[in-house]
Amino acid sequence: MMKTTGINRTNKWPYLFIAPYFLFYAVFSLFPILFTLYLSFTDWDLFGNNNFVGFYNYVQLFAHDKFFWKSLGNVLLFIACYLPALVLFGMLIASLIESRMIRRKTFFRLSFFSAYMTTPVAIGIIFALLFDWQGGFINNLFVELGWIHEKVNWLGSAAWARWIVILMIFWKNLGYFIMFYTAGMASIDTSIYEAAQIDGASARSVFFRITIPLLKPINLFLVVTSIIGGLQLVEEPMLLYSGWASGTSMTGGPDGSVFTPIWYMFDASFSGSSFKYGKGAAIAYSTFLFIALFSLIGIKWLNRDGDSK
Amino acid sequence: MQRSSRKKSTWSMMTALVLGSALTLSACGSNNDGNSGAASPSASSAGGSAAAESGKLVEWGWDKGSHDKLMAEFSKNHPDIQVEYVEVSAKDYLKKIQTSIASGSDLPDIIWAEAAQRGAIYELNVMDDLGAAPYSFDKSALLDFEVPLLTNGKGQLVALDQQVAxxxxxxxxxxxxxxxxxxxxxxxxxxxxxxxxxxxxxxxxxxxxxxxxxxxxxxxxxxxxxxxxxxxxxxxxxxxxxxxxxxxxxxxxxxxxxxxxxxxxxxxxxxxxxxxxxxxxxxxxxxxxxxxxxxxxxxxxxxxxxxxxxxxxxxxxGGTSIGIWKGSKQKEAAWTYLKGMYGSAEGADVSFNGMKSILPLKSVFEDTSKLASGPxxxxxxxxxxxxxxxxxxxxxxxxxxxxxxxxxxxxxxxxxxxxxxxxxxxxxxxxxxxxxxxxxxxxxxxxx
The missing domain is CATH 3.40.190.10 (Periplasmic binding protein-like II)
Incomplete structure (x- = not known):
């Protein structure tokens, strides 16, 4: 039996060919990752401080920083609201598109997916203009229709601000979910459906007992990537309150209701004049830990049947 | 034996490649607190008056229209001082300064500071004390209310105002x-x-x-x-x-x-x-x-x-203040530019002729009749x-x-x-x- 050892004369070329990738990875990913970890143990700012402070930044974040916990709570709340809605509506609309009732399937797929192709910057600004207090389209429309007498300060209220962000993410990602579900549904062998029909299964039974179980790998992928993306949320709420559209900027929205961990990292390190790189790095690593934790919970939860069997 | 040494050399080559690239790139971001690039005034003043009247300065700003008009006036007296003007939006200015310091890149010779960002830019310790040599600007020439707007936490005057605001x-x-x-x-x-x-x-x-x-x-x-x-x-x-x-x-x-x-x-x-x-x-x-x-x-x-x-x-x-980077290699030329634009009777004429703006210098207000802008x-x-x-x-x-x-x-x-x-x-x-x-x-x- 041939023992596989490291690099030798015959196999050195593959290693050399893949070396450029690892070279770039080491310089542009690994080094920044490790350097950021080091930074999180320092109090580096640009005003002359650059001392090793051990776990001080982490202790401050976890034990004394209500803004960090609030930002984390916000993104978890957003995920808890939009993720089930995306799964539910994504599947329903995908099954409608895939059904015999709909003819121009490509048109509908593209219509829903186009929102996903829109840049988050544009989405943030569009929603800021739509929901502006005095000059926004929504308020003007509702007043014209007589539904409200006084204009509502949508973006000035903590509760409304959260719903608007949830709506933005839902609107943007619905097409993405539909795309995956339609692809998943199209890949299910039609003979399974035919067999179910012959056995007299109702449409409801077919959907719940065939379609959903067979879409499980897609669900797993969508849920886990949504959790990761959801915890990293920043562009949409930031643009909503950047002042680009509304004039006045508002870090974190009213009462910090749409503040997110990554926004906090940006705020501590780059925005304003605190330049707290050590703290920003600690926020980045803490967020990473929570992303790993919640992704693991998501995977375990979706795989619970598989495990029990 | 031969095989093992070849294996070692391949590994060494790859490791050297990785480390070499990492170090080259990371060197860009190392060890700079905004001061390390500072050229000493004495070293830079060695060139004498020739250095003060020629050079190509880099300037970051957000109002090219005004800059061009002022530059046209300034160039009449100092034809050999050229300025490479780089447009940076006011909103992003502090971030650009900040990331340049953190990455160890050069800052421009001429730095602008918008009203709300002045204090932060002054405290980053990147601007030279204009009251000290080689500039030795006398701050009593400024209108009294201007001085706190141009002074850092150490009490050093580090900028001049583009105009009264x-x-x-x-x-x-x-x-x-x-x-x-x-x-x-x-x-x-x-x-x-x-x-x-x-x-x-x-x-x-x-x-x-x-x-x-x-x-x-x-x-x-x-x-x-x-x-x-x-x-x-x-x-x-x-x-x-x-x-x-x-x-x-x-x-x-x-x-x-x-x-x-x-x-x-x-x-x-x-x-x-x-x-x-x-x-x-x-x-x-x-x-x-x-x-x-x-x-x-x-x-x-x-x-x-x-x-x-x-x-x-x-x-x-509001208003914008302007100073000289501590690390500038052309401090004499930078000072000729700054003083000739914003810190002298010559600058007052340049500003008024170019932009109808008024400098916050006491001498300018000795005869205000010529500053009227008309109905x-x-x-x-x-x-x-x-x-x-x-x-x-x-x-x-x-x-x-x-x-x-x-x-x-x-x-x-x-x-x-x-x-x-x-x-x-x-x-x-x-x-x-x-x-x-x-x-x-x-x-x-x-x-x-």
Whole structure:
């Protein structure tokens, strides 16, 4: 039996060919990752401080920083609201598109997916203009229709601000979910459906007992990537309150209701004049830990049947 | 044996490649606190007058139009000093300076600092002390109120102002006549002895117009005036100026309670649109506002506007200060440029001929007759420069800048949004929330 050892004369070329990738990875990913970890143990700012402070930044974040916990709570709340809605509506609309009732399937797929192709910057600004207090389209429309007498300060209220962000993410990602579900549904062998029909299964039974179980790998992928993306949320709420559209900027929205961990990292390190790189790095690593934790919970939860069997 | 050494050399080659690249790139970001690139003044002054009259300077700025006009005037006297002007938006300026310092890149020879960012840029310790050699600029040549706006925490004068930036209020003449009984700037100024008088009148205007007309467009408009009328800094060292801030929030609460504001967001599209509508009487205005804010937002009007002094008097509003990077290799040329543009009689002529702007030098104000700008039809025939010089400068105020100023502004925006919409949100709640916001990234702050 041939023992596989490291690099030798015959196999050195593959290693050399893949070396450029690892070279770039080491310089542009690994080094920044490790350097950021080091930074999180320092109090580096640009005003002359650059001392090793051990776990001080982490202790401050976890034990004394209500803004960090609030930002984390916000993104978890957003995920808890939009993720089930995306799964539910994504599947329903995908099954409608895939059904015999709909003819121009490509048109509908593209219509829903186009929102996903829109840049988050544009989405943030569009929603800021739509929901502006005095000059926004929504308020003007509702007043014209007589539904409200006084204009509502949508973006000035903590509760409304959260719903608007949830709506933005839902609107943007619905097409993405539909795309995956339609692809998943199209890949299910039609003979399974035919067999179910012959056995007299109702449409409801077919959907719940065939379609959903067979879409499980897609669900797993969508849920886990949504959790990761959801915890990293920043562009949409930031643009909503950047002042680009509304004039006045508002870090974190009213009462910090749409503040997110990554926004906090940006705020501590780059925005304003605190330049707290050590703290920003600690926020980045803490967020990473929570992303790993919640992704693991998501995977375990979706795989619970598989495990029990 | 041979095989093993070949294996080793392949590994060594790959490791060297990885490490070499990593070190090369990481070297770009190493060991720079903004000072390491500093050339010593003595080293750079060795070139003498030739060095002072030639060179290619790099300058980052956000107003190329003005720069080009001034440069055309400046070049008449200093043809061998060239400037490579790089456009950087005012909003991103501090971030660009910050990331350049962190990555160890060069800063421009000539650095700009916008009003709210001045304190932070000064504290980054990247600008040279203009009072020291080789510059030895005498700060007593400046108007007294200017000095704290150009001085860092160590008491060093590190920049010169591009022009004076006096602040007052612009008003709509028609609305003033209809609701306040006069559109004469002097009568309006004397009508409001205090902010309480102003708020009371504002309530009458609101009631008389059936809720259609307000004194200000937003609380932030009023805050802009009130905060710039302060003479003490927002934060002294690490101690928050509670007395003044509570006073300002109290005054803003009164203005809100007496319906003095239209609940718009300052600088928003609806705020800009309000300039051409007849719903708001007063807006804070600096000497740059007619050109950059009022006329662009109310293009079709003529003679509809006026300028008057608000209660509490004149203040400094905005403006840009300019300094020399500590690490510049061309300090003599940079100083010839800075002084020839903003720090001398020559600079005063360049600024006035190029941009009709006035430098904050005492010598400039010895004979103000030549500074008149003539009647401006857009402002009902008012001579704007005469207004600033005669009506605003005598009462103008300024406060020392701090590295917290930009974050103070951001925290105030957040607090005033809440105050505008929540009638129960009073001055104390505002101050509490304001300090909480500030302490988020500045936990070292203390309340007196």
């Amino acid at each position: 006096p602040g007052a209020v612009a008003y709509k003449r028609e609305l003033a006549k209809q609701y306040l009984g006069t559109d004469d700037p002097d009568q309006l100024a004397s009508m409001f002895k205090s902010w309480d008088d102003f708020a009371q009148k504002g309530k009458e205007v609101f009631d008389k117009s059936g809720g259609k007309v307000t004194m200000f467009a937003s609380l932030m408009d009023a805050y802009t005036i009130l905060s710039n009328q302060m003479t003490k800094p927002f934060i002294d060292g690490v101690s928050v100026n509670k007395t003044d801030m509570l006073g300002i929030f109290g005054q803003l609460q009164k203005l809100r309670d007496m319906n003095n504001e239209a609940k718009l967001s300052m600088w928003s599209p609806s705020w800009s649109a309000s300039y051409s509508q007849n719903n708001v009487i007063f807006y804070p205005a600096a000497n740059w506002s007619p050109e950059f804010v009022i006329k662009p937002n109310d293009k079709n009007s003529n003679g509809a506007w006026g300028l008057t002094v608000p209660p509490g008097g004149g203040f400094t509003y 401006d039809e857009f402002f009902g025939g008012q001579d704007l420069n005469k207004f600033w010089i005669e009506k605003v400068f005598p009462s103008i105020k300024a406060k020392p800048v701090t590295k917290y100023d930009q974050d103070v502004y951001a925290a105030s925006e957040i607090v005033l949004q809440t105050m505008a919409q929540d009638p129960k949100f009073d001055a104390n709640s505002a101050f509490e929330k304001w300090t909480e916001e500030l302490k988020k990234n500045h936990p070292e702050l203390t309340i007196e």
